Amino acid sequence: MIIACSLRRVSFERMFDWLQGLNDRQREAVEYDGGPLLVVAGAGTGKTRTLTARVARLIATGTAADRVLLLTFSRRAATEMLGRARSLVGPSAGRVWGGTFHAVANRLLREHGAAVGVDPCFGILDQADAGELMDLVRVDLGAGLERRFPRKDTLVAIYSRTVNSQVRLAQVLEESFPWCREDSDEIAAIFRAYGERKREHALLDYDDLLLYWRALLGTPRGDVVRRQFDHVLVDEYQDTNEVQGDILFSLCGPAGNVCAVGDDAQAIYAFRAASPKNMYEFPVRYPSARVVTLDQNYRSTQPILDAANAVLAQSPGPFAKRLWAGHTGGTRPVLATCSDEAAQAGYVCDSVLWHRDQGVALREQAVLFRAGHHSDGLELELARRNIPFVKYGGLRYLEAAHVKDLLCLLRVLDNPRDEVAWHRALCLLPGVGPATARRVVDDIDVRSGEALHRFLDAPPRVPTAVEPPLAELRAALADAHGQASVGTQVGRLRTFCAGVFEHRYPDADARLGDLERLEAVAARSDDRARFLADLALDPPASTGDLAGAPHLDDDWLVLSTIHSAKGCEWPVVHVIHASDGNIPADMALSTPDGLDEERRLLYVALTRARHSLVVSAPLRYYHRRRGFDDAHSYGQLSRFLMGEAGAAFDPVSVDSGDGELTTDSALAAEPAPDPVVGALEALWQ
């Protein structure tokens, strides 16, 4: 009796752990055990916390951790949630399967790929690689020789959109790429050849990872995968596409233990064929589904929510909800109209420093923008004023030419059938261009697994002038091949690159410095295939992750695209370039859906802020699309911030000339949000 009682007590206390601090709705989402569950969770309503608690609850009540699958948008999100779950239920939480759809697909296909004809040693093509391969087959086919043929990046975009939305090519072209309509036949031919080429060379692109996972689930072997998991949880469900929706359904069945969390108001990935349709149709696909809505916001002050709600109200979705804060107070957001970009940059720097003086560290502040290059002007000003920052999104280190150069060499060792890697590696040699590279690739028969040995054992026939550099490449690959660790392999290849870069890049030294950092990252990995897959599927998200990361005890400002800021929050948020043409981006204006997505994007940006929100728009800005005498153009404030939404902000105007005065007075007018008082509050409870 006593024993039973104490057992009961233990489990009750544990229960209390993961229920602590949850509201009724969140608690319902955590405890529901009747099959399919859709959680409609507005911005800042404790979605992550709920999902974490649910994982913890599953494990605490007896589900084996490795039988739980947690699909998130980034690996960072998965790691964070599992870390928090671990603190609730202990180390076993670390055995939960977590990551992006792509990362999990990679893992499953390495193990079960054979069932769908995938070589377990497959290489992964990132977007740029896919473009290269697309170009290779285009040239082989002799297609697209006319002047107006879509570029390789466009081809990849069309391809990806077609397979992910599962819509016929002709229709995709008609709807999303009308200027390529005429080329439909040639494009189709290129896509066919592209698919065949990938198969021949054991290569999968991002889309293939999903497609083969879905295909795998349709084979007898799929049952093994299905039986592997008792519970599947999906975060950011509004940003999944048709294929991902199918995978989930195939994994769980119509009455399985599936828990999807999402917010249709934050759907911002239509450009890669994601659609909140999966969310809207959840109750159809899973007829017994329970739907729980979370709309109490714990993140932002009411004035910030008022602004965000007003923007969203211009076009509400089917799961319309109005966020409300649990408490009152807070200052109204500021809308700064700046005369030009320089004024904006100056104003944002002033504001950031002002907030820091008020006690908000730089890391508690973020600057958000629509496109990677929108922060260019600001970055200069930050550097001028010695304000440290780290930028997320936008250009990635892996996309830098020299990093790809080295990785291609490593890829050749890992998957000797990787034609794209061979081609790029060979083109590194002075005197070798596409034609010679192509001949060598044919010579060593890159379609067979013996290509590397053939290349090392017998030098391919090349023009005499190319023989010495070719010998160097062979020596480098042979040496690296013999190295035991990934770090030393990269080290050897880096030495080779040093020789090549001298007469290839004018800034060879800086580029070699990057490779040193890459080597340091590689040294932390003990498995080459995993190292390469990690880099392709979960690349370092910020400029700081791989390069020049400030010291841990340093303080830095966060700069991020709005897309990369998803799921994050900061006490102080600046949103820059909120002018028409930027948000909404004029590229998106061709369709009404595009416009709605831009609106949601702004909504996501605004709802990242906890205490302070400053939105700014330059009225005169550098317009990259104009190459004439003056690349500047005059814009106006984003249409989303006109009318009622605009009324939720305090207006300020900033001139470049006397910007500081205006800025100071405007900021002085804003009562200080005091984070110290807030932080101490916890002590008084």
Add this chain to the structure above:
DNA sequence: CGGCTGTAACTTTTT
């Protein structure tokens, strides 16, 4: 055939 130079046209967001 490949590398170099000049010219012209294009630049969203991410796995």
Add this chain to the structure above:
DNA sequence: GTTACAGCCG
């Protein structure tokens, strides 16, 4: 600032 290509030279 970038990329893609035509034209020219080795």
